[in-house]
Amino acid sequence: MSDEQKGLTSRESDYSQWYLDVIAAADMADYSPVKGCMVIKPWGYAIWENIQKILNEKFKAKGVKNAYFPLLIPQSFLTKEAEHVEGFAPECAVVTEAGGKKLEEPLVVRPTSETIMYDMYSKWIKSYRDLPLLINQWANVVRWEMRTRLFLRTTEFLWQEGHTVHATAEEADAFSREMLEVYRDFAENYMAMSVVSGVKSDAERFAGAVRTYSIEAMMQDGKALQAGTSHFLGDNFAKAFNVKFLNENNEEKFAWQTSWGVSTRLIGALIMAHSDDKGLVLPPKLAPLQVVIVPIGIEKNPDLAKAVEKLGEALKNQGISFEVDKRENLRPGAKFFEWEKKGVPVRIEIGPKDLEKNQFIAARRDTGEKASIDLNDDPAKNIVDMLDDIQDNLLEKSKKFREQKTYGIDSYDDFQKLIESQPGFYSAHWCGSAECEQKIKEETKATVRCTPFGAKDESGKCLYCGKNATIKVIFARSY
């Protein structure tokens, strides 16, 4: 095999190509015949299913129930909320003809479901007793973006969108923050990806929201990726869609709403956060397979077959997902490379030589370390510990990386140079004006990612205009 066919493109030489190589090597997805649309292959979809499973549990714990709303939305719905129209109109796919006839009113393929859901909500909600209404849907949405990239920005993507209605502004805002916290917890404790949570600037706010909260992750090239958002919508949509209720005093009031979502972009985040030049690296809590067993010479060795079966039983009892790779047409080395590309956290090698010593070899995907484990010494427990350790290690690494590449900055001149030579998060004072934000974006391609929660009030000078500023925000280039 020639050298260029081994391994992947190096991250340093071409990050964009490296990212696509990881996806191809791990067999996760492919572009479809329609521009910008993505085919998610079984390995990628299995990760998505794991994400769904975990998030559903968390939503349920918050009292959120799943439902489903239609794909097609009357075009007039989109135009009811002023900012919302402006934000989404240019990127909508519209159906103008069906059943061989021109439609009286065009139908929009949902770019997001606020409008159609709230139209229904206005019919469902009568009294304060109907509140809070907490609904989530798993769906596909379509946004006709100019440039696409697998998982990060595809024309059609899968997501969940939660839409809640509350009696008071305070309750709604608090709920949207709670949901952001669900996302932060998920990102860190399941994806093993360190994030900064905070408030978006007005320019980056969701179209129609009063406030947008987000979690911002840092990719290995130092660029930011918005991994999840939660919006406090105020009563903007309630007024546009007539979502009203009678309160305890028999007064008719507009309701207060939130929406929040994460998408298949999370898989893109996962890839860029952990992968190395050998391929994907998956955190055990999201891996479709946590362990792959590669037996050596199993077909003519009944003792080995028995040992593998017993080991499999033990793993199963510990709730570990695993597969025994019994393919006879591949040599062990080829299997090792394949599973490494796919990011399986732990690989077990077991052959006649191990059996003699009554042991097997466990190799960690994150560090590449190999350990010999005794077959009689509760091997499954050993593997559980190893998986836990990998999960912790990945988060620790991600956290350290983000912290190392987060810099304080006061001088705009320095910032212009550094954002180029040393990509990362730059914490700086900002006066809050849209003009400064816009200028910085034009001149450096960096945007305000968020005002992190819990930042201390400390006054200083705006990075751009030098006027007094009371807040410090994160500037970074982003995906």
Place this chain on the structure above:
RNA sequence: CGGGGUGUAGCGAAGUUGGUAUCGCGCGUCGUUCGGGACGACGAGGCCGCAGGUUCAAGUCCUGUCACCCCGACCA
């Protein structure tokens, strides 16, 4: 929509002054192998992006066109 690039087998590429299409990987069958990407033999697979033109003859030259990728504007 601007700037740059690429279209030849599933993937990656070569193809000279025009002469009827190569190589590697992958794929199939058989055999030998199997502890870090195995080897041999045989084999399948192509409207050379598309449409015109020049020519006895076009992957190659000319004109047009389409698609895709990368960099911007847009964005979960």
